[in-house]
Amino acid sequence: MSRESSAAFQRMPGAYPRHLDAGELLFARGDVPWGMFLLETGRVHLRRFGRNGEEMTIATISPGQTFAEASLFSTAYHCDCVADESSRILVFPPRNVLRKIDEDAKFAKSLVHRLAIQLQECRMRSEVRGIRNAEERVTTVLGLRAGKDGCCRLAGTLKQFASEIGLTHEALYRTLSQLEAKGRIKREGRSIQLL
Amino acid sequence: MSRESSAAFQRMPGAYPRHLDAGELLFARGDVPWGMFLLETGRVHLRRFGRNGEEMTIATISPGQTFAEASLFSTAYHCDCVADESSRILVFPPRNVLRKIDEDAKFAKSLVHRLAIQLQECRMRSEVRGIRNAEERVTTVLGLRAGKDGCCRLAGTLKQFASEIGLTHEALYRTLSQLEAKGRIKREGRSIQLL
DNA sequence: CGTCACATTGATGCCTCTCAAAGCTTGTGG
DNA sequence: CCACAAGCTTTGAGAGGCATCAATGTGACG
Numbered sequence: 001m002s003r004e005s006s007a008a009f010q011r012m013p014g015a016y017p018r019h020l021d022a023g024e025l026l027f028a029r030g031d032v033p034w035g036m037f038l039l040e041t042g043r044v045h046l047r048r049f050g051r052n053g054e055e056m057t058i059a060t061i062s063p064g065q066t067f068a069e070a071s072l073f074s075t076a077y078h079c080d081c082v083a084d085e086s087s088r089i090l091v092f093p094p095r096n097v098l099r100k101i102d103e104d105a106k107f108a109k110s111l112v113h114r115l116a117i118q119l120q121e122c123r124m125r126s127e128v129r130g131i132r133n134a135e136e137r138v139t140t141v142l143g144l145r146a147g148k149d150g151c152c153r154l155a156g157t158l159k160q161f162a163s164e165i166g167l168t169h170e171a172l173y174r175t176l177s178q179l180e181a182k183g184r185i186k187r188e189g190r191s192i193q194l195l
Numbered sequence: 196m197s198r199e200s201s202a203a204f205q206r207m208p209g210a211y212p213r214h215l216d217a218g219e220l221l222f223a224r225g226d227v228p229w230g231m232f233l234l235e236t237g238r239v240h241l242r243r244f245g246r247n248g249e250e251m252t253i254a255t256i257s258p259g260q261t262f263a264e265a266s267l268f269s270t271a272y273h274c275d276c277v278a279d280e281s282s283r284i285l286v287f288p289p290r291n292v293l294r295k296i297d298e299d300a301k302f303a304k305s306l307v308h309r310l311a312i313q314l315q316e317c318r319m320r321s322e323v324r325g326i327r328n329a330e331e332r333v334t335t336v337l338g339l340r341a342g343k344d345g346c347c348r349l350a351g352t353l354k355q356f357a358s359e360i361g362l363t364h365e366a367l368y369r370t371l372s373q374l375e376a377k378g379r380i381k382r383e384g385r386s387i388q389l390l
Numbered sequence: 391c392g393t394c395a396c397a398t399t400g401a402t403g404c405c406t407c408t409c410a411a412a413g414c415t416t417g418t419g420g
Numbered sequence: 421c422c423a424c425a426a427g428c429t430t431t432g433a434g435a436g437g438c439a440t441c442a443a444t445g446t447g448a449c450g
Contacts, residue, residue, distance in 0.1 A: 048322060069314075073311050079318075102300045108304065112306050177430080
């Protein structure tokens with residue numbers, strides 16, 4: 001989900017744009033991969049369902065990020081992709097991407113780079129999920145996401161945020177309340193300030 | 196940690212072998228990346244330490260797998276790498292790898308492939324960590340690791356396995372006992388048979 | 391044979407999940 | 421513009437499960 005050098009993608013032959021309405025499903029787990037994607041505007045997220053039907057958010061995608069690269073070498077998508085809001089994406093058919101990799105070393109390198117970044121982000125998420133204490137988990141995630149000013153603006157709802165970090169929304173609400181009561185954070189709508 | 200096409204790696208100019216004794220540290224979190232690696236023989240694992248000093252196993256590497264690819268574009272390693280047993284590895288200096296990517300499209304593609312596989316594995320681990328129930332988590336992991344015969348041979352100790360799946364070793368021992376008592380698994384030393 | 395780390399089991403407590411209820415926000419249609 | 425609905429946010433009460441601390445058994449290795 002690198003944000004750099006999307007130019008090489010946009011120029012790719014065979015790429016085409018697509019619009020998604022809020023709530024629309026781009027692909028479902030099990031589908032034969034028919035593309036990797038670049039989000040131009042809007043917001044989408046990747047999700048899976050556990051045994052008991054509970055939704056797990058795997059990642060939230062912001063404009064400029066690519067996603068579903070890993071499906072290039074797969075026989076099926078491993079998760080669902082749903083639009084959180086009305087979104088515009090670019091679709092890159094796997095065949096074209098694979099050909100482009102062979103032809104354009106610069107492109108291949110940028111793809112390797114993007115995957116490397118995603119891998120590190122994924123490891124970070126995985127590590128965060130290993131933190132059992134809710135308060136520590138929340139502050140860790142906020143610290144990772146916050147800019148230099150220590151402020152973190154959430155893209156979606158708190159409920160979605162809870163799902164992303166692997167907490168129930170109730171637990172998240174309570175934890176945020178406690179943190180605020182302790183003076184460790186300050187909330188203003190969807191922005192959270194670390195203190 | 197793809198196991199295929201390591202030939203292209205071994206032929207890379209600038210690559211050199213290295214031996215690791217059991218317990219030896221290959222690189223530490225924070226070090227400036229000086230290579231990515233291919234494990235030839237032995238076993239190593241990637242780890243990080245949490246706030247309270249508890250060790251978290253990020254991944255266990257088996258012969259034929261490459262690791263630390265993501266460091267190619269980083270300014271520092273994000274975890275430690277330790278040899279579990281006496282091991283032999285091949286070292287690929289980042290500069291050589293990056294040059295090879297530019298020159299050799301086939302190599303670049305194989306690297307993209309390896310990263311894609313690792314990303315999916317990482318997502319799987321992340322998902323597994325989202326399973327709160329110990330029994331379900333253990334059976335899920337065993338199911339993922341087991342071959343067609345439903346048998347899963349652990350590379351390391353049960354304690355290491357517990358660390359990999361994010362449980363305390365006590366919890367793992369208890370869970371395995373219960374599963375065995377219920378007749379859902381059968382243990383024989385380090386092999387676990389799913390029933 | 392002694393040491394050390396792993397494996398196992400017991401007791402206890404805390405933390406998060408779960409179920410529940412009510413207030414709040416947002417959007418939609420009449 | 422209002423009223424209603426739907427979903428988010430918030431708080432409460434209770435229970436279950438895993439972490440934690442503790443003690444002992446077991447195996448490998450020098």
